[in-house]
Amino acid sequence: MPLSSLELTHVLYDDSSHLSLAMALITLSPILLMASYAALAIFWREITVINMWAGQFCCEALNLVIKRLLKQGRPPGSVGNGYGFPSSHSQYMGYFATFLILHFHFRHKISTNGYWMTDKTLRTSVYSIIVTWAVTVAYSRYYLSYHSISQILWGVCIGISFGGSFYVVAELLPTRRPNSLLGRARTLLLRNPVFMWLRIRDGWAVWPDGGLEEEWQRWDREWRGRTKARLHLN
Known part of the structure; x- marks a missing residue:
């Protein structure tokens, strides 16, 4: 019986290089996000987390559709299988970083210690960590010879565009304009008996x-x- 490799958890790297090992671990790190989404959705019951999780699945579905439509192969010498455009890891992290940063910017207020400069530094540090993680994951796909630079850049751009658009539709407009169609739909969802029974909230x-x-x-x-x-x- 022929066996296939699960691409999400199978990464080839140069075992003689510590940097290559680090890149392999980093390229696997997005898998942790799905477990984090599930844990937060179950124990925190926040509609924003659930929306972000749903958007992540939609972004992955979009990546799959684009790959099947364009059918662009991976670069010469690539160790990956299947179509390469756009890079799913890069698109994944582009969406994640964009949605989360927009949430921090528009809705989440980081606890203050009373000093403007300290608060600003903390917020900037949080943004920097998120962006650095996303960029490093994207770069790891090139370093490990899974994608070309153009496939990675397009993946990041598509992820950013989808993440920004999804955040505006699912979070920003419903909360900024509660009397709009999207705002009323969000309110009806939160008042839905099933959502109330599941204790889903908008903290x-x-x-x-x-x-x-x-x-x-x-x-x-x-x-x-x-x-x-x-x-x-x-």
Whole structure:
């Protein structure tokens, strides 16, 4: 029986090079995002996370359609199989970085320590980490000889375009214009009995940080109360 390799988890690299090993691990890192989406969606129940996850699947479907339509092969000497245009890893990370940065910019407020410069530095650092991760994953596809530069650049551009468009439609317009068709649809979803039973919420509609600080303060009050009671009994 002929066997096939699962491309998502099978990476060829030069085992004599530490850099090649690092690139192989980095090129596999996007797989972690799907597990992260699932964990956050199940335990946090945020509609924004669910939307981002759904958009990631749609972006992958778009990549598959484009590859089947254009049927462009991989560059000479490539170690990969199947069509190469556009690079799915690059498109994947382009979408992820774009959606997440737009969310941080428009909706998520990072907790402040009271100093403008520190807050600005923290936000810039978060953006830089996200972009650096996306760029490194894209570069790893070229370094490991899976894609040409043009296939990677097109993948990144398509991912950015799709991520930006999807964020505007799924998040920005519904929240900025709640009386619009998209805004009303989002409200109806959140009020839907099934969504309410699943406890799906829009934390950023109530708290600027999605409720992280509120939840921490509630835990802190409860923990301090129990600690004081326990110490008093002792």
